[in-house]
Amino acid sequence: MKEKLDAILKDGCDKIATAKTVAELQDVKASLIGKQGAVTEILKEVPKMEASLRAETGRAANQLKQQLTAMLDARVEEIQLKASEISPDFDYTVPGIFPQLFNSNGFGGLHPITQMCYDLNDTFRSMGFEIFQESDISSELYAFDNLNFPAEHPARESMDTYWLEGHDSGSGGKRLCLRPHLTGASVRFMQKNKPPYRFVYPGRVYRNEETDARHERAFFQYEVLIVDREFPFSAGMILIKSILSKVFGRDVPVRMRVGFFPFVEPGFEIDMGCLVCEGKGCSVCKHVGWIEIMPGGSPHPNVLRASGLDPAEYTGFYVNIGLDRLVMMRSGIDDVRLFHSGDLRFLEQFA
DSSP states (O other): HHHHHHHHHHHHHHHHHHHHHHHHHHHHHHHHSSSSSSHHHHHHHHSSSSSSHHHHHHHHHHHHHHHHHHHHHHHHHHHHHHTTTOTTOOOOSSSOOOOOOTTTTTOOOOHHHHHHHHHHHHHHHHHOEEEEOSSSEOOOOOOOGGGGOOOOOOOGGGSOOOOOOOTTTOOOOEEEESSSSSSHHHHHHHHHHOEEEEEEEEEEEEOOOOOOOOOEEEEEEEEEEEEOOOOHHHHHHHHHHHHHHHSSSSSSOEEEOOOOTTTEEEEEEEEEEOTTTTOOOTTTTSSSSSEEEEEOOOOOOOHHHTEEEEETTTTEEEEEHHHHHHHHHTOOOOOOGGGGGHHHHHHGGGG
């Protein structure tokens, strides 16, 4: 048996020394100490040997296994250290090849939604707002409970919300989901900070719905929240008009309609004149000349209470901007799915 172990050691040393890549070493490792390796096969035979030979053979085989493992690890490290070495035959004087990015002119660029987000960030920073971001994973507590959603509200069902594994057995903070909107994390921000609040919260949200020219399963929102002892609606309307004029470089027609959302009271919906068709009517605006771009209102008293605030002392102004739709308006795009398609022929137009 000693001769057999010595032969395995010699063969292993030769194979380890001649291996040129980590992948080759993995094959060598499998042949020596893997589940079907030579050393492993000997260890499997030890229980079948005579009692007088078991201890010595088992000890020798295990020592060989440790020795081969150390040699393999050392060779892997040696190969990795040499991986970045430049061949002495490399000619430094040969002109390089300019890396071809997605634009035909050789220049990359930001995704149009990212660019819109940055533009809004700059606008709100100039007005003294803080920018807040958080994980894409939320919970029933922050996505629904703290936002005054009734227990039987359909948005809590799997037909609308992407729940994570184990959601059937938990509740509240233990029942996790992909965030269906950004508003819940705004409550978390208020719980951790002292009023007054002026912050924005951009991010991607996820909803289980059919896709069409205006809807996607994963899309971007941009939330704006002001909470103070006094903040009139008229100031909020001026804020909205200022945002849109900054984004589009000109005044755009805006209207406010009554709307119901569990987390605001009173609630409203903000529409802007469709810039794809200039108000004439198209598939994007459903041929009415207006497109909904943001819900909003004053935070509901129950939301303020969940944030640790007294609704008798504090009020505020909230809007949640559909970032994808805003980009559609600015760029005259009639199908939101194009932004998420990864089609470079489309995206390179914005570089």
